[in-house]
Amino acid sequence: MMEVSEAVAAVLREASAFEPHAISLLDALGLVLAEDVRADADSPPFDKSLVDGFAVRLADCVASLPVIETVAAGQVPTRSLDRPAAIQIMTGAPLPVGAEAVVPVELTSEQIGASGGVHVSIPIKVASWKLDTNILRRGASTKLGDLVVAAGSELRPQELGALAECGLARVTARRRPRVAVLATGDELVPVEQAPGPGQIRNSNETMLCAQLLRACAEPVPLGIARDERAHLRERIDIGLQSDVLVLSGGVSMGEKDLVPSELAAAGVRQVFHKANVKPGKPIWFGVLDRRPNSRTLVFGLPGNPVSSLVCFELFVRPALRRMMGVSSAESVAVKARLTAPHTTKGERPTYQPARLEWQSDGPIVTAIPWVGSSDLRATVAANSMALFPVGDQTYEAGSVIEVIAW
Ligand code: AMP
Ligand code: MG
Numbered sequence: 001m002m003e004v005s006e007a008v009a010a011v012l013r014e015a016s017a018f019e020p021h022a023i024s025l026l027d028a029l030g031l032v033l034a035e036d037v038r039a040d041a042d043s044p045p046f047d048k049s050l051v052d053g054f055a056v057r058l059a060d061c062v063a064s065l066p067v068i069e070t071v072a073a074g075q076v077p078t079r080s081l082d083r084p085a086a087i088q089i090m091t092g093a094p095l096p097v098g099a100e101a102v103v104p105v106e107l108t109s110e111q112i113g114a115s116g117g118v119h120v121s122i123p124i125k126v127a128s129w130k131l132d133t134n135i136l137r138r139g140a141s142t143k144l145g146d147l148v149v150a151a152g153s154e155l156r157p158q159e160l161g162a163l164a165e166c167g168l169a170r171v172t173a174r175r176r177p178r179v180a181v182l183a184t185g186d187e188l189v190p191v192e193q194a195p196g197p198g199q200i201r202n203s204n205e206t207m208l209c210a211q212l213l214r215a216c217a218e219p220v221p222l223g224i225a226r227d228e229r230a231h232l233r234e235r236i237d238i239g240l241q242s243d244v245l246v247l248s249g250g251v252s253m254g255e256k257d258l259v260p261s262e263l264a265a266a267g268v269r270q271v272f273h274k275a276n277v278k279p280g281k282p283i284w285f286g287v288l289d290r291r292p293n294s295r296t297l298v299f300g301l302p303g304n305p306v307s308s309l310v311c312f313e314l315f316v317r318p319a320l321r322r323m324m325g326v327s328s329a330e331s332v333a334v335k336a337r338l339t340a341p342h343t344t345k346g347e348r349p350t351y352q353p354a355r356l357e358w359q360s361d362g363p364i365v366t367a368i369p370w371v372g373s374s375d376l377r378a379t380v381a382a383n384s385m386a387l388f389p390v391g392d393q394t395y396e397a398g399s400v401i402e403v404i405a406w
Pocket of ligand 1: 183252
């Protein structure tokens with residue numbers, strides 16, 4: 001039986017990044033940039049004022065100054081400061097040549113001068129200000145040719161904004177994986193149907209599709225397959241047309257656990273069955289090579305909802321990251337201090353629903369009590385999974401353990 005790290009490595013050996021393609025900027029939210037993007041201009045592209053006020057030369061600020069021009073954002077100054085004078089300027093407007101600082105309007109007062117022109121009084125202290133006070137010089141943030149967003153970056157709103165600033169209406173990113181979701185089990189009924197005796201609702205389909213949406217993949221829900229060979233096989237064949245097929249249920253040792261044998265019959269090569277993990281021990285993983293450069297990764301997740309949830313995060317999520325081109329596909333664990341003592345009866349390494357919080361002196365984690373792998377209620381109270389290694393052990397409050405955020 002594989003350890004989790006070996007199983008994740010085996011999954012990542014089979015997953016490869018999709019070919020990049022051009023996509024419009026907003027449609028790329030959550031995808032991964034496939035090329036370095038460099039600045040097509042300095043940013044800001046001109047010296048600009050950071051406040052509404054008056055552009056001046058510092059040495060001139062000992063007397064009232066004539067206001068010789070007003071420049072709004074989007075305009076260009078026509079006058080320069082080559083003699084004692086002030087130019088009224090708005091936030092974001094280009095700075096006139098010669099300006100050394102902008103005095104905020106609230107520090108000034110305007111008067112009509114003897115000749116009828118507008119004058120502005122500036123406090124004497126401004127004469128001793130530092131050069132460039134309230135000015136952002138051209139290229140201060142980014143110079144032409146600087147790397148703005150690197151290949152492999154996840155495109156969050158701020159990356160998309162930075163790419164828009166570079167003038168890109170379309171970017172090169174890797175596409176979303178299409179992921180078929182197939183729940184199996186004779187006991188399952190659709191969410192909208194009242195369960196009869198011995199029946200339960202198919203909650204895994206909704207949960208797994210939601211996990212896929214969060215991972216920026218495209219879920220393709222295939223409904224419920226009965227625990228019956230012909231029906232299961234027909235559904236599997238449809239699912240195998242996607243980039244990934246995620247099944248839930250039917251991978252344990254029961255008579256009705258037909259998923260591994262039907263996957264094998266459909267030509268899917270088993271990579272591993274079972275991992276040393278709780279919940280989720282029966283997990284199954286395999287690959288179908290459909291054409292050269294086109295394969296389907298197949299995950300058979302154990303049907304218990306917490307097993308499905310945890311195994312998706314542990315095994316499916318890294319594969320999706322790799323396909324989408326994230327530079328490091330493995331899940332990242334943080335170290336956090338336990339808020340309360342915790343005792344494990346760990347026959348296997350256990351990923352327990354937990355609550356991770358940040359305090360000023362670092363992350364803390366509280367294990368959520370659960371009654372086992374069907375206990376979705378415990379996951380609702382959780383935002384992470386805490387790893388307790390194998391072994392019977394009591395962890396004191398304050399012990400440092402690894403936690404993976406959901
Ligand atoms: P299995 O892995 O098929 O042996 O199922 C293990 C447990 O998970 C059983 O109690 C099932 O009823 C339950 N289960 C299986 N599939 C689902 C599903 N799609 N939604 C909710 N519970 C499920
Ligand atoms: Mg079943």
